[in-house]
Amino acid sequence: MIRQCFFRCLLDSHAPIKLPHNVEIFVGRSKITKIKDQSCSRHQISLKADCEQCEVELKPLGINPSGLDGFALKRHGQYKVSHGNRVEILLNNHIHIVEFDPPPDDYEPPKQIKRKLEDNNQETSPRKRCKIESELESDIKETMASVWEAIDGGEVYIYTAKGLKSSNKIAAFDMDGTLIKTKSGKVHPVDINDWQIAFPQVSKKLTEKLNDGYKIIIFSNQSPIGNGRVKIEDFKKKIEGIVEKLNVPIQVYLATGKGFYRKPATGMWKLLAEKKNDNIPIDIGSSFYCGDAAGRMANWAPGRKKDHSMADILLAENLGITFYTPEQFFLGHSIANVPMNKPEFIPKELKPEPFNEALISTEKELLVLVGFPGSGKSTLVKQIEKKSGNRYVAVCRDVLGTWQKCAAEATKLLKQGKSVIVDSTNPDTESRARWTSLAKDMNVACRCAIMTTSKAHAQHNNKFREIMKINHVPISDIVFHTYKNKFVEPTVREGFKEVIKVKFSPTFDDKEAETVYNMYLLEK
Template identity: 45%
Template structure:
C-alpha cells in the first residue's frame, strides 16, 4: 500500500526486487498489488491472473504447488524469542482461498514445528443463503398502518439492500443521510412523509439512543408507532461486505467506508431497547443472494486478513 499512498516510488521498489532476483539467478515472476481490490491478498485476483494470463498457457497443478508467507495469524509469543504477533493472517487466508498447502518461512526453510494461529471469526464460506431473514420469525416486515422504521447496524450490514428489496416496494418513504446530507434533513423528510400519511424507513447506522430518539420523537408527535430493525452483521462481516461491494460493479452507489467509520460505530453502539420508545425490535440477519456464480465465488473468499 506504500506505492498507492505515494510513500514508496515504484521504480525504487522494482530496482530492489531486480537486485534480489539477480542474486538468486532463478526464474521468478513478481506480482505486486499496489492498492485495494481483487488483486490484494487474501482475494485470489493475482493467482487467477497467474493461471490465466501469465504462465504461458501451462496449467498450474495445485497439488504440486505451495505458498510460503509470514502473515499467518500467529499470536504473541508464538515461539521462543518471537514476542510480536503476526501483523495479519492474509497469507494463510490467501492459500486457504486458493486451496494451496501453506507454510510459514520458519516451517518451510528452517524446519520449525507448526505454530498456533487464529483465523478470522467471520467465515464467508459458512453463510447460508437459505437461512432465516429476521427474528422473531412471526413478526411482519411491513405494516398496513402508518409507521416509522429505524435501522440500526454497521455500514455495509445489508441495510439498504434489505430495505429496497422488502420495504420500499410497499410504499415506504426512504430516508438516508448519505443522500440528504445531515440528520436534520432526515428528520425533516420523515416529518413531511408522516404528514402525507406515508410510512418511513430511516436507513442510517443509528448506533446509540441519541441518534435514534430523534425519529422516535417524530413518530410520537405524529401519533404513529416506531419500530427498530437491528441488523446483526458483526464488524468482521460488515468489513467483508464492504470490501466485496468495492470489488463488484453495482448500480447502487455507496459512500466509501474506511476503518475509522466502522470502529466509530462500534465505539458508540448501544443495543436498541423497547424502553427507548420502540413498539417492536426485529433482528435482521444478513442472508446473501448473488446475481451470478462469479459474484458468489468472490464473496465466499476471505477478503480481510
C-alpha cells in the same frame, strides 16, 4: 561394522564434527563451527553419541536458547536426538544435522523423484519419441529477457526474470518477512536498499524447487507504491536486485491497490493462471504458498511478535493449496503447537435467510434501522419497499446529508400517508431518540430493526463492494471502530413498539460475484 556419528552443518560452512562413541563433545562459538555470534556461548550445547543405539544425548548449556527441529529447548534439559534430526545451535540459526554412518537399519531415505524421460540409450517408438521431443520443446520455452508489465493501470506490476519457464507446479512466496527482511531491524524498510535475505537457506531451497520443475513466484502487497510513498521505478530496482541475489528466475507480482489483486483476494493468482503461465494448467495439489502473514499469536516462538495479518494463510485457503510459514519451509520447523488466530468471519458458513414478513406493518409507522455500515441495511430497505408495494419509503442520511434533513423528509412522507424507513447506523440511544420523538409528535408507531451483522462481517461486505466496484464509498476502519464504541443495544424502553433482529442474507447478480464473496477478503 563400526558405525560413526557426525554433526554436519546444513550449509556446509565447515567440515562435519565427528562425535565419538560415548564421548561428550561441546559445540558453540569457535573456529571449528565458524560461529562468531556473541549470543552463542563457546559451550552452547553438549552432544554425546551412542553409536550402538543410534542416538545422541543433547544438553543445551548456553544462556540463549537452542532448538531442535524448530522447538526451543530448555536450558540444562536432556534430549534424545536421532539420525536426520535438525539441531539449531541457536534457535532458528546455525542449523546442523545429526548423521550416523552407516544410517540406522530402520532408516528410510526420502523417495527419489523418477526421471520423466527415458534414458537416451533406451529405444522408443516413433510416436513416443515425438511426444518426448514435444515435451522437450515445451521445456525449452522460457523468457529470453527480463521484462516489466503494468496491469490495470498499475494496480499490479509483474516482473518476469530472464530464463523463467512456465510449469504446472507453482512454488509461490510472499516477499517481506519471507524471502527478505530489513537490514535496519525495523518492521518497515527505511528505503529501497534496506533489505537482506531472510534465511541463509533461501537461495538453496528455491534452487531445489526450480530443479524439481517448479515455477517460482512472488506475490507481494505493496500499497506504498499505490499511494505514492514509494516510486515504482525505485522499487523495480529493488526487485531486480533481490532476484539477482537469489540467483533463480522468478516471476514477481506486486499488488499496489486495495482491490481484487491484493492478498488474501486471489487476483494475482488469477492473472498467473489465466494469462501468465503459457496456457499450462496449474496443478493445485502439487503447488504451495509460503508467507509470514499466518495469524500467529504473540510469542509463537520465544520473544516473537504476533504476525501483522493473516493475508498469506488466507490466500492459500482461498486457493485451496498447501501453506507453509517461512520457518516451516526454510528451517524445517513444525507449526503443530504454534498458537494461531482464526478469522472472525467465515464467508462460506453464511447461509441465505428468508425475508422476515414481520418487518412490514399494516399500520403507518416509522421503522428505524440500526447496524454497522455495510451490515445490509440498504439491501433490506429495497426489499421492504418492493414487498410493501412502495408503501414504505426510505430516508437515508448518506443521501440527504444530515439527520435534520432526514427528519424533515420523513415528516413530509408521513403526512402523505407513507410509512418511513430510517436508513442510518443509529448506534446509540441519543441518535434513536430523535426518531421515537418524531413518531410521537406525528402520532405514529415506531419500531426498530437491528442488523445482527458483526463488525468483521460488515467489513467483509465493505471490502466485497470495493472489489466488485459497486457504487459505494469505501468505509475506513475508523468508522467501524467508532460505531462499535458508540453502540448501545436498542430496547422497547426507548419508546419502540418492537425491536426486531434481522440477519444478513446475501444476494448476487452472478456466480462470479458469489465466488468472490465466499472468499476471505479481510487481512485480519
